[in-house]
Amino acid sequence: MQDTRLLIDGRWAAGSKGERLEVFNPATGEVFGHAAVATAEDIERAAAAAHGAFAAWSKVSGFERSGLLKAAAALLKERIETIAPILTQEQGKPLSEARGELGNAVNLIEFFAEEARRIYGRDIPGRTPAVVQTVRKEPVGPVAAFTPWNFPVAQSCRKIAAGLAAGCTVVLKGSEETPHSVAALVGCFVDAGLPAGALNLLYGDPAMISSQLIADRRIRKVSFTGSTPVGKKLAALAGAHMKRTTFELGGHAPVLVFRDADIDQAATRLAGAKYRNAGQVCISPTRFLVEEDVLEEFTDKFVAQVKAVKVGNGLDPQSTMGPLANPRRIDAMERLVADAVAGGATLAAGGSRIGNAGNFFEPTVLTDVPTTIAAMNEEPFGPMALIRPFKGIDEALSEANRLDYGLAAYGYTRSSETAHRMASGIETGMLSINHHGLSLPETPFGGVKDSGYGSEGGVEAVEAYLNGKFVTHATF
């Protein structure tokens, strides 16, 4: 049984009232562990610790910060085999995917460690030789970071490692549903020798923690990953307190499959991407728009791939898709399938819950989907592919841009002209053509429109934790 505590000012401790939340294994429905609940007093101490530690951490050289982050990455790498089963048992994903997420987390920390040494300002030549103008890059200050349950470790790394690399200190609220793997990640930073207070970890009532931290004048930056409705609330709160922000919110990724595409390749790659993490991925391909001449061929090949997906407990090496992370997702899938069928869509695969124990749901494919059904408008965030034909690129682009989401988009074509039209015509933060190449540490990661703003990958991710201070100095 796991028992996760809060980390405040370098000490792991129970919440000041001793309250704990239960954490469930989504494959069995049984209690897997507990997480400590932070009180208002604990939240206050965490903000004070991050504020206190900032003075020293922001002055540590980029070279030293880099070394410390690299040491944390090395510890995480050593501990992958210990943490992966914990992640699987609290989140549901197959063990191979849990190892993959942790490996990605190591890569993220290593990338941001390298970037810590490359935070440069710039010189702007003065209008007279006696004037020296510089832009200094300075860390924004203590950060409040909020991460969800779908990639609890990797999403936390994007914020912790980029923030610490820039010289910020962090108060992280991980998801209460997947607290143990995040605490294990945070433990790597502590054991690597991060100074007390530079990284703090809280769990509890999300709304209480976010409203208290965002309003706290010592917190200078807010970074949130989660749903669009919650993101909008936190953006409003952050606006009221004039905080720097990064929001990585929901998506409803369109996939455009053109008649000149390699259909075998598209069906295989898309089926692999769609059912990863049981579809609970903000960049999951969701609206499959297929040029009508190849609709039948694509659908048959895609459905054949989907039928080969093996759903089961993530600890079983045979499973290629685990349970959904929580019962809310089962309710959502059942509601969306019923609404789609009532609205005229055809179930080509899946559509039902599997068994009564655990949150297992069949990999689902719906075809002939009208744009009016709920699933074509709200993010399914589950193992559901929605297939719809199109005639000509204009129709496809118009459907791709119909929703307010704009996180990821995918395209399959052999035509460079079509690829170019997608690149310039789709309103999205990220576009991947003929493969699934999103989410590398060194590439930008973020959305537009209701999918949020700011980037959590690439050099842009570090920039989000820096202020540019302009200094002009007359030397006469």
Ligand code: NAD
């Ligand atoms: P939700 O909207 O209740 O919560 C989403 C996340 O925000 C959770 O991690 C939750 O702990 C956190 N949260 C909720 N209220 C908060 C508050 N006031 N302050 C701070 N954090 C708060 O939804 P859910 O049922 O947990 O997840 C379902 C939806 O969330 C999905 O449909 C999807 O759109 C979205 N989601 C997106 C991502 C992503 O990677 N962008 C990840 C997880 C969930």
